[in-house]
Amino acid sequence: MKGIFDVFKKGLKKTKTALFRSFESVFSNVEKWDEDTYRQLEAALISADLGVSVTQKIIADIKESYNLGEIKTSEDIINIATTRITSILEDDNRPLNINTNGPTVLLMVGVNGAGKTTTTGKLAYKLKQDGKSVLLAACDTFRAAAIEQLKHWGKRIDVPVIAGQHGSDAAAIAYDACASAKAKNVDYLIIDTAGRQHTRQDLMEELPKILRVIRKNFPEAPHETVLVVDGSTGTNALFQAREFGKACEVTSLAVTKLDGSGKGGVVVAIKDEHTFPIHFVGLGESPEDLQPFDPILYAEAIFAKESPIAG
Ligand SMILES: Nc1nc2c(ncn2[C@@H]2O[C@H](COP(=O)(O)OP(=O)(O)O)[C@@H](O)[C@H]2O)c(=O)[nH]1
Ligand SMILES: [Mg+2]
Structure with missing residues (x-):
């Protein structure tokens, strides 16, 4: 377990450092505890991308504790924030929905560059490590490079990829992938899709087509969208979660690029606003850089007391 915690801590170091420093600085410079103190704490939480709603909850908790005379050190503030963050992150969690009667179909969606293809590759690697058979479908036919990218991942981790030509019908690829998943009797079929903005009507319309094809083959699928x-885009990720939640039935979240990002707080903001669980966290570009989401480790990693220079 130490290994995983180290990866989390390393990835979230910038968030942690910024927040920890801000809290310490507010606390050590406070002459009189007043509304201005709360404003400073609020600014620190907002700049860590925890979002307005989460920030207000934490501030309310701090106020309550302060009025009860419970705040003696900056550590007390950190503990209050960690408790609230843990409770938000622990809410409504459930494991990945697994199909025991055939392939578990996972549909990957999101905007361009979010990390869909990389997450698909990393997830396939992880499942393979767990002894599962996996098939990948390159349904991003919109960008030529995307097909090659997924094929490259397939070669790298030795997982078969169903792909077509650049510009071909994504739903047709999904159809071939479903047929192959049946024939091969695989445990998992992961479908990579084109990065779409909710403003791109043509691409948004492609999703229901892919869904229809999947459901014709596996009525209960996708088992997770x-x-x-x-x-690393901070509150922009919160906006995307909102838009996609409206446009399709998102059931699961993967948050990427938390390595070297000072924006880890957005995960808390997203979790506070949505009922879907966060299943995966991306902490790098290598096959092993995908971690299951662990609320307690995550909350601890955001605020862990440690010299920002060490590690
Ligand atoms: N550092 C880092 N880079 C990532 C991570 N996930 C994806 N990337 C990189 O982000 C870029 C876009 O990823 P890609 O999977 O192509 O995004 P897609 O357009 O959604 O499929 C690529 O250069 C990836 O290597 C991550 O967790 N950490
Ligand atoms: Mg892609």
């Missing part, structure tokens, strides 16, 4: 968001 995984929205992939780039965690």
